[in-house]
Amino acid sequence: MEKVVTGLLVLVGIIHLLPVSGVLGVERLAVLYGVSLGEPNIQILMRHRAVLFGLLGLFLVYAAFQPSLKPLAIIAGFVSVVSFIAIAWSVGGYNDALRKVVIADIIAIVALIAAGVIHLISRNQS
Template sequence: MLAKLAPIGLVAAGIINLLPVTGVAGASWLRSLYGFEIASADLEILLRHRAVLFGVIGFLLIAAAFRPGLRSVAVLVAGASMASFIVIALFVGGYGPAITKIVIADLIGLLALVPAVLKPAPRTLG
């Protein structure tokens, strides 16, 4: 059962990570994603780069669903990304609805990774 759920969970977590990629397109896309004004070029650059990094993680997770040899690194990278965001948000506190949505999405993404953690891909020689 876990062997069948692992790829599904990886794809689900991959899709969650791909959602912010539209932010690469510019400030208007970032505003619609995060619900606040992008007040400076510095913030826009940081958020657009963040969107690119999520794209990398999302594609890695989806690739890992079909290439079991990538699963360990995909789960490690995505898990660290999502867990660290949750911890930072909880530590800082006082965040609004946009960050709440991201925290919830990251919790769902972490849960989606559980089958891949519990049923790691078989090791292959070569």
């Protein structure tokens, strides 16, 4: 069952790694999020956001293969996706590109809940 947890964490890690290409510049960010980022300060913030998602994604993938880090990875991933969805839903009116991000994060939530439950059950059985 731990292989399932590993696979689920790798999936969530990949979801978090997808925005890393935004580091490359405004054009890539526009493709990812369907927004115009003409203002330099927003470009800086969004490109830095891509770096942070890359770090979290790498941590999730690494933790998938390190049993002692799995609980922390599940919590960190959960906080990430739940906070994004909560903000998106509270603001509303997001475009189709962000709708895809919301859908990916919903998939990530399901994967993280499943990983957490399986991890807890397998830990209690041993």
